Each structure stands twice: as C-alpha cells, then as structure tokens.
Amino acid sequence: MMVRSHAPSSLMGIAVFAALLFLLHPSSAQLSSNFYATSCPNVSNIVQTVIQQALQSDPRITASLLRLHFHDCFVDGCDGSLLLDNSANISSEKDAAPNTNSTRGFDVVDNIKSAIESSCPGTVSCADILALGAQASVVLSGGPSWTVLLGRRDSLTANQAGANTSIPSPFGSLANLTSQFAAVGLDTNDLVTLSGAHTFGRAQCRTFSPRLYNFNASGSPDPTISPSYLTTLQQLCPQNGSGSVLANLDPTTVDTFDNNYYANLQNNQGLLQSDQELFSTSGAATISIVNSFSGNQSAFFQSFAQSMINMGNISPLTGSSGEIRSNCRKVNGS
Incomplete structure (x- = not known):
C-alpha cells in the first residue's frame, strides 16, 4: 500500500514540475x-x-x-x-x-x-x-x-x-555561418535552404567588393569567383567606388523565387562570400545539398517551406509575454 500511494504522488510531482517548466519556457508548440x-x-x-x-x-x-x-x-x-x-x-x-x-x-x-x-x-x-x-x-x-x-x-x-x-554576415565563413545557425536551433540543411532566399533581391557593393580586389587581405580577387562574373562585378563596383550601388543577388532571374541560386553557386556566381562558401568550401556537407536543390526545384521548395517554419519557431513570445503593439515602431504607451 505504501508503494502504491507513493507512485501517484511522485508522478503528480513530475507533472507539476513539467507544467512549471512549460510556463517558464514557452515553446513554439x-x-x-x-x-x-x-x-x-x-x-x-x-x-x-x-x-x-x-x-x-x-x-x-x-x-x-x-x-x-x-x-x-x-x-x-x-x-x-x-x-x-x-x-x-x-x-x-x-x-x-x-x-x-x-x-x-x-x-x-x-x-x-x-x-x-x-x-x-x-x-x-x-x-x-x-x-x-x-x-x-x-x-x-x-x-x-x-x-x-x-x-x-x-x-x-x-x-x-x-x-x-x-x-549572419555576408563575409562569414561556412564555419561561422553554421555556428550562428546552430545557436538558434537551425541545422546545416536550414542554412543551405534559407540561403536560397538570395534567389531574389539586391545587395550593396560594400557587402561583396572585398572579394573583387583584396580577398582576405591577399591583394587579389576571391579565386572562387568565375572570371566572367568577376569582370561584370568589377565594372559595377569599381575599386574605391560607391559602396551603395546595388547588384542582383541572382543575375539570372532577378525578382523570381526559384532554384537558380544553387546553379549560380555551381557556376561560381554566388554574389556574397557567404553564398559561395556553401559550394566552394572543400569537403563541406553543404555541397551535396546545393547539388540536390540545383537539380530539383520541388525539393528546394519543400525544404524552404519547412525551414521557414523552423525559423519562425525561434523563441517566440506567447501567452502573456510581451504585448500586441498598436504601432510596430514603438512600445505601447511610449
């Protein structure tokens, strides 16, 4: 009888403790x-x-x-x-x-x-x-x-x-990028997938011009940039020119969300260092993912949808935490 009476109480204690943890650490669920x-x-x-x-x-x-x-x-x-x-x-x-x-x-x-x-x-x-x-x-x-x-x-x-x-920085190494994604609970597949968002949009010259002239203080361009693409980018972003000039992240289908980003990487036409690192880092686990998405847009789209859900689940404020702002630019009552 003593044993039977202790089991339910201990289970109840565990349940209460779990409930407290849930309240203290709101989850994406x-x-x-x-x-x-x-x-x-x-x-x-x-x-x-x-x-x-x-x-x-x-x-x-x-x-x-x-x-x-x-x-x-x-x-x-x-x-x-x-x-x-x-x-x-x-x-x-x-x-x-x-x-x-x-x-x-x-x-x-x-x-x-x-x-x-x-x-x-x-x-x-x-x-x-x-x-x-x-x-x-x-x-x-x-x-x-x-x-x-x-x-x-x-x-x-x-x-x-x-x-x-x-x-994540446009100048980040693959190791740094992987670490920053891991810090928020995202894995290597999420990294490659979410980087595919660079299939549209623009970037300023200042975010990639060091690759064109003095990569890693070498005095030379980044060797992973294809020669023809390098020439195009140097014409757009001359040395000591304006850093605010815009370049297309995807030179092929500028404003369309597709999988051409990954073919660009295969052709050494990733605009940012953080893009090209996914394919040009020797022995990296990211290479096979790039190859997969380049050859299969449906696979990329499916993975992107899931990775966006994963990213959207990062530490949300829920329940009574935070507030519903009436103006997105300022805290209520300020």
Whole structure:
C-alpha cells in the first residue's frame, strides 16, 4: 500500500514540475495555424493585398520583407524587435551594422499594420505580420506556400548589440555561418535552404567588393569567383567606388523565387562570400545539398517551406509575454 500511494504522488510531482517548466519556457508548440481564425480571419488576405499594392512600384519589396523576418528572428527570436525605432529607452536594431542603410520595407509593414488595425484592432502582433509578410512575399514571387504558425507577441525592447553579433554576415565563413545557425536551433540543411532566399533581391557593393580586389587581405580577387562574373562585378563596383550601388543577388532571374541560386553557386556566381562558401568550401556537407536543390526545384521548395517554419519557431513570445503593439515602431504607451 505504501508503494502504491507513493507512485501517484511522485508522478503528480513530475507533472507539476513539467507544467512549471512549460510556463517558464514557452515553446513554439504554442503557435497555431488557426490562431486568428475567429479574431481576425482575413489577416492573410490583408497582408497579401498590401504587398501586392507595394509590388506595383517596388519590385524589390518581396525580398526585403522576407529579409526583415530573417533579421528579426535571429536576434532574441521572432518578436518584432527589429521594427522598433530609437527612443529614450531603446537603441534600435535598425542601427546595427547588418541593418543600417540596408534593411527596408518598414513603411510597407506600417501599411499592413494599419490595414489590419482597421479590420481587427489590437489583435495581430507585428511579429506575426513579419511572418505572414515573408510567406506572402515568397508566394507572390513564384515560390512555395506554407502554413504560417501564428500567435507570437511583440517584444518590449530591442537588442542592438545582439543584432551586431547574431545576424549572419555576408563575409562569414561556412564555419561561422553554421555556428550562428546552430545557436538558434537551425541545422546545416536550414542554412543551405534559407540561403536560397538570395534567389531574389539586391545587395550593396560594400557587402561583396572585398572579394573583387583584396580577398582576405591577399591583394587579389576571391579565386572562387568565375572570371566572367568577376569582370561584370568589377565594372559595377569599381575599386574605391560607391559602396551603395546595388547588384542582383541572382543575375539570372532577378525578382523570381526559384532554384537558380544553387546553379549560380555551381557556376561560381554566388554574389556574397557567404553564398559561395556553401559550394566552394572543400569537403563541406553543404555541397551535396546545393547539388540536390540545383537539380530539383520541388525539393528546394519543400525544404524552404519547412525551414521557414523552423525559423519562425525561434523563441517566440506567447501567452502573456510581451504585448500586441498598436504601432510596430514603438512600445505601447511610449
């Protein structure tokens, strides 16, 4: 009898402990595909409509919105912290080195937020708007769709120092990139897959010009750049020229979401060092993944959808954590 009475109590103790852990460490399992099913059922349509309108005058906007979600999630999770402007209490992540004069599309996020507030006031977080905006942007550019998990809440602060160290660099080695992805729970397949987002969009000369003239302080170009592509890039980005000139990340299908990015790597036409490293690092596990995606767009699309869900699950604020901002640029009441 004594043994029988102790077993249930010990199990109850374990259950209570597990419940406490769950409350202390909210998990991505709390996100749901139908989170706004009754409170804001048209949210996805609203997001897509605003982005479609923006696309009419800005063909770059879809790549830019996808990038905002990426840069937000890598800094303390997908919590909308990137969207906060400077204030008395906040040093904006927008001013971190990976974001300053680089991230864009904040005005479109504002327009999405305004449209949603008109339909469903105080309901949809800015963090979820970034997740929905990323998915709509990929679909509108010819890429895959996926079921976006929702229910994130917005941060009350930003982390500019974290943005300077956590966001993968265009100059990063494969080892550094792998480490940064692992730090947020993403693996090598996620790294290669999410890098495929560079199948559209632009990059400034300053993000790759060292490869063209003085790679790793060698005084010579990066040997992994094909000679013809090197000539093209040197003409676009002359030595000591403006670092803000834009180059297409994918020289073949500039604004289309497809798998040409991986063929570009095979042809030594990856624009950023962080791109070409995936294929040109000798013996790397990433090479076979690049080859697979280059030959099979469906496989890339399927993997991209899953990796976007994986990235969207990075440390979301849920439940009573954070807030639902009424203005994505500032904390409520500030």
